[in-house]
Amino acid sequence: MAMNRIQFQAGLSLPAFLAQFGTDEQCADALEVSRWPQGFCCPGCGNANYYLLKAGKHKNFQCKYCRLQTSLIAGTLFQSTHLALSIWFLAIYLISQAKTGLSALDLKRQLGVSYPTVWLIQQKLMQAMIERDAQYTLRGVVQADDA
Numbered sequence: 001m002a003m004n005r006i007q008f009q010a011g012l013s014l015p016a017f018l019a020q021f022g023t024d025e026q027c028a029d030a031l032e033v034s035r036w037p038q039g040f041c042c043p044g045c046g047n048a049n050y051y052l053l054k055a056g057k058h059k060n061f062q063c064k065y066c067r068l069q070t071s072l073i074a075g076t077l078f079q080s081t082h083l084a085l086s087i088w089f090l091a092i093y094l095i096s097q098a099k100t101g102l103s104a105l106d107l108k109r110q111l112g113v114s115y116p117t118v119w120l121i122q123q124k125l126m127q128a129m130i131e132r133d134a135q136y137t138l139r140g141v142v143q144a145d146d147a
């Protein structure tokens, strides 16, 4: 059941996936839209007016009203990893498209990352499947794909 939520559009080909989610910018945009479909809204006070802070790898929104800073990836399963969003998206795509499961070795080869990174990805995704907030994020990613 939870597994369904981390699938991209059924039958999405690899070239089509890469065309939509091949770069970090595309993944960041998709994540932003999935988190805030109506545009950014401060999680502290609900204000929609913000400054965009360019510091760091990911977008940071600073609320104009209460000054709270919110990172694009804060509160998502992508938080506190140094992995590029495009690698995360590709991992989710590969795992969700694999009909008979994907071994750590397969994933390592296809993503071009180290074993510790693969284990981190698998652990985070397993965790995500049992955490509502993360499921929401993943479902949001899927919805962004349909838009």
Ligand SMILES: [Zn+2]
Residues within 6 Å of the ligand: 042, 043, 044, 045, 046, 047, 063, 064, 065, 066, 067, 068
């Ligand atoms: Zn605020």
